[in-house]
Amino acid sequence: MNYPNNMNLLIIGNGQLGQEISAICLKSGINYKILNIPLFDITNEKDIENFKIKDFSTVINASAYTDVEKAEEESDLADSVNAKGPHFISRKCAKDNVPLIHVSTDYVFDGNSQKKYTENDVVNPINQYGSSKEKGESHIRNNLKKHIIIRTSWLYSTYGNNFVKSMITLGRDRETLSIVNDQYGSPTYAFDLATVIVEICDKINKNDNIIWGTYHYSNKGKASWYDFAAKTFDLVKDHEKLKLKKLNGIPTSEYPTVAKRPFNSELDCSLIKKNFGIDIKLWKESLKIMITKLMEKK
Ligand SMILES: NC(=O)c1ccc[n+]([C@@H]2O[C@H](COP(=O)([O-])OP(=O)(O)OC[C@H]3O[C@@H](n4cnc5c(N)ncnc54)[C@H](OP(=O)(O)O)[C@@H]3O)[C@@H](O)[C@H]2O)c1
Known part of the structure; x- marks a missing residue:
């Protein structure tokens, strides 16, 4: 894709998504x-106030506190990064009249719906x-009109740590694995989301x-964590032999976690498709x- 050379993006957050966006920028x-x-710390108002946001055509906030388990103990820190930080960023964007694209999550919903979640559904984390x-x-909604909030789900990338990479490590080390098969969502490749954000x-x-x-974006199709793991192993086996022999599906009740997880977090992505002409893979x-990319990097 060809982009005009007057586009100048400020990406905040050098994690999975931030690195995918910067790689696209570099390539294009x-x-x-x-x-x-x-x-640059988004919880420090001075860092944001002193930064010349005016020089950029759009700000993208891809930074976040993303450790769902630890957030139960560190709720103040999670609030500081995920609530106060976006508050400071959006206030500065409003002051300098620069649009903001912010990334949020399927975990704003309680997961009790039998249907895909739309942007109009009531949030209940x-x-x-x-x-x-x-x-x-x-x-962000209170501070800034020119915002796009994109809720996504189950992100993975060749950059950073994620479920796919953890499964590959476990599949190399263990003969048997048990993965939860009653929580559903849509795995999303951070490269696809990064492409949409740049578009x-x-x-x-x-x-x-x-x-x-506010918009929803995830890859198309529904999966359980078990389905996601099983497909990962199927695909990896085309590249290398794994130690793993048996993959068991287990209910959430057999895999206790500190943080409660939604049972269904499938997102309805028709609005972003309609309003922005987005192709969803x-x-x-x-x-x-x-x-394939990960195996080439080995
Ligand atoms: N990962 C998922 O499965 C998932 C699912 C749904 C939605 N999302 C959302 O998608 C977005 C991108 O997620 P991701 O997976 O790319 O996250 P990630 O890999 O954890 O990256 C987050 C980045 O934010 C940085 N960061 C943390 N605190 C900061 C602060 N105070 N100031 C500046 N930077 C800070 C982190 O730096 P350090 O690494 O140095 O701490 C890290 O580079 C986030 O908004 C997340 O909530 C993620």
């Missing part, structure tokens, strides 16, 4: 700057991480009748691309 010749803690992210969303930045830059607000196809 888009001007960008990426910031991360400790040099059941853990501290989800609650902190929901507060961040509210601050939206391009539309913002071209003043392309943007409909600001099937999760199994994107996983195949990621694993």
